[in-house]
Amino acid sequence: xxxLVEARGLKKRFGDMTAxxxxxxxxxxxxxxxxxxPNGAGKSTTMKMITGFLEPDTGTAEVGGHDVWRDPxxxxxxxxxxxxxxxxxxxxxxxxFLSFVGKMRGLRKxxxxxxxxxxxxxxxxxxxWSRPIEALSKGYRRxxxxxxxxxxxxxxxxxxxxxxxxxxxxxxxxxxxxxxxAPNKSIIVSTHILEEVEAVCSRAVIIAAGRVVADATPRDxxxxxxxxxxxxxxxxxxxxxSVIEKIKPLADGAELEVMERMNGSTRVLLRYNxxxxxxxxxxxxxxxxxxxxxxxxxxxxxxEDVFRDVTTRIH
Amino acid sequence: xxASLSSVxxxxxxxxxxxxxxxxxxxxxxxxxxxxxxxxxxxxxxxARGSADMAAFFTWMPWLFLVLLPAIGMRLWAEERxxxxxxxxxxxxxxxxxxxxxKFLAGWAFTGVALALTTPLWITVNWLGSxxxxxxxAGYLGTFLMAGAFLAIAACISTLTKNQVxxxxxxxxxxxxxxxxxxxxVLGAIRGWAPYWMTEAVAALSVLEHFQRITQGLxxxxxxxxxxxxxxxxxxxxxxxxxxKKAQ
Numbered sequence: 001x002x003x004l005v006e007a008r009g010l011k012k013r014f015g016d017m018t019a020x021x022x023x024x025x026x027x028x029x030x031x032x033x034x035x036x037x038p039n040g041a042g043k044s045t046t047m048k049m050i051t052g053f054l055e056p057d058t059g060t061a062e063v064g065g066h067d068v069w070r071d072p073x074x075x076x077x078x079x080x081x082x083x084x085x086x087x088x089x090x091x092x093x094x095x096x097f098l099s100f101v102g103k104m105r106g107l108r109k110x111x112x113x114x115x116x117x118x119x120x121x122x123x124x125x126x127x128x129w130s131r132p133i134e135a136l137s138k139g140y141r142r143x144x145x146x147x148x149x150x151x152x153x154x155x156x157x158x159x160x161x162x163x164x165x166x167x168x169x170x171x172x173x174x175x176x177x178x179x180x181x182a183p184n185k186s187i188i189v190s191t192h193i194l195e196e197v198e199a200v201c202s203r204a205v206i207i208a209a210g211r212v213v214a215d216a217t218p219r220d221x222x223x224x225x226x227x228x229x230x231x232x233x234x235x236x237x238x239x240x241x242s243v244i245e246k247i248k249p250l251a252d253g254a255e256l257e258v259m260e261r262m263n264g265s266t267r268v269l270l271r272y273n274x275x276x277x278x279x280x281x282x283x284x285x286x287x288x289x290x291x292x293x294x295x296x297x298x299x300x301x302x303x304e305d306v307f308r309d310v311t312t313r314i315h
Numbered sequence: 316x317x318a319s320l321s322s323v324x325x326x327x328x329x330x331x332x333x334x335x336x337x338x339x340x341x342x343x344x345x346x347x348x349x350x351x352x353x354x355x356x357x358x359x360x361x362x363a364r365g366s367a368d369m370a371a372f373f374t375w376m377p378w379l380f381l382v383l384l385p386a387i388g389m390r391l392w393a394e395e396r397x398x399x400x401x402x403x404x405x406x407x408x409x410x411x412x413x414x415x416x417x418k419f420l421a422g423w424a425f426t427g428v429a430l431a432l433t434t435p436l437w438i439t440v441n442w443l444g445s446x447x448x449x450x451x452x453a454g455y456l457g458t459f460l461m462a463g464a465f466l467a468i469a470a471c472i473s474t475l476t477k478n479q480v481x482x483x484x485x486x487x488x489x490x491x492x493x494x495x496x497x498x499x500x501v502l503g504a505i506r507g508w509a510p511y512w513m514t515e516a517v518a519a520l521s522v523l524e525h526f527q528r529i530t531q532g533l534x535x536x537x538x539x540x541x542x543x544x545x546x547x548x549x550x551x552x553x554x555x556x557x558x559x560k561k562a563q
Contacts, residue, residue, distance in 0.1 A: 051406045077408035085489030091336040103325040104407045
């Protein structure tokens with residue numbers, strides 16, 4: 001596998017705030033890396049350093065084997081980039097804008113026309129092709145941003161929140177598009193949406209407070225928290241404190257944790273030090289104590305739980 | 316080298332067309348022609364002078380330009396920074412100076428269009444009498460060079476802010492200082508307390524001095540170097556500032 005993106009020890013401070021603190025990341029061809037983290041964790045700053053837009057205080061980044069700072073032109077030529085918010089020249093029609101970007105990226109006439117036609121078709125922009133970008137819906141604007149990043153068929157694609165503000169159908173389309181182009185490229189996608197990572201990414205990198213706190217396949221990330229020693233109970237009652245009081249004596253030795261409250265029901269986690277009891281036994285016991293039990297089962301953590309766990313621990 | 320040239324011309328093409336994408340270009344041209352006309356005919360009394368030359372027109376150019384060129388230059392970088400497109404621009408595989416140059420040339424060409432639209436006056440002067448066309452050509456050259464210098468300064472200042480209005484006002488103030496640097500009013504105020512060399516240095520910065528010589532038909536090396544180096548220096552600072560300010 002060829003490594004197309006290699007970042008080593010990236011650090012960036014703004015004033016006395018350390019935005020990115022020693023981030024290293026390497027992405028091979030064919031990989032789609034989901035870049036996750038709470039707001040302000042340093043996702044965008046890291047991406048900006050890899051694209052060569054922002055100079056790191058220390059550390060290096062290579063794109064397609066070219067150092068982003070020593071040989072910026074070669075590195076940038078290998079790269080397609082969708083900045084946060086998909087900026088574009090609002091007064092330009094879609095076709096003119098994409099043609100401008102294509103020319104800046106060195107595409108010659110015949111090749112440019114081919115690529116433009118392919119973008120119109122693949123990113124589905126035909127309908128709005130000659131409309132000014134400022135007159136487009138958010139979904140279309142995002143797509144123009146993707147087309148702009150793809151126009152020169154780059155080896156490396158860096159997408160900062162490509163599905164932000166899209167409706168569920170548009171998100172679905174965007175994910176399909178990313179999956180389609182993935183096999184021959186290295187792609188880094190930042191997102192808040194965890195299901196997205198599970199849907200399109202072969203690897204998830206979670207960063208919090210400027211540091212990488214997890215780097216694994218989504219499956220392994222979830223698996224690492226899945227020891228089969230926790231039981232999840234859903235109770236159809238909103239009164240949390242009293243519910244906990246009632247459950248406590250019935251779940252011997254388990255540590256109780258309220259996971260979430262929603263629509264009048266409460267999700268409670270029982271963590272055991274050892275192999276837990278039979279779920280049916282617990283259910284019977286809870287029911288006989290007049291608790292409105294809706295569901296009892298072995299707890300399988302979701303990516304969301306892992307995310308919360310690794311990103312909140314650091315603070 | 317060819318890659319650099321091509322990126323200059325691609326940026327030039329986009330920027331030049333961007334001026335005409337909004338009614339702003341038309342408004343600008345109308346305001347410029349109306350003001351230039353009003354100054355020439357009513358304030359300077361073009362007909363009453365009874366002389367077939369364009370001195371009445373050129374006299375006003377520094378004063379008109381110190382308002383109009385900041386207006387042309389204000390959006391060049393402030394707008395890129397405000398909308399975030401600077402992030403696209405600066406991640407293109409081209410040298411940043413090519414973008415700076417392309418943008419500058421687009422604004423300068425636009426100014427050229429504005430100046431070209433004043434040529435009916437030149438024709439009129441020829442129709443009314445027999446002017447020294449060499450002097451008038453020199454006047455146009457001087458006006459265009461001065462416009463370039465003002466624009467380069469305005470473009471440079473527009474990298475410092477995301478707000479076009481602030482970019483406009485700051486550039487107007489700086490160009491105003493450059494224009495007035497040679498006036499006795501300013502020099503007199505400095506002479507009282509500053510050493511001799513400083514007064515001379517300020518006087519040497521005077522756009523007006525160089526401009527007046529060239530509009531009299533004197534195309535001299537110091538004048539060309541003066542405007543040329545103002546442009547080059549401002550563009551170099553511009554390139555440096557873009558890099559410094561792009562991510563803020």
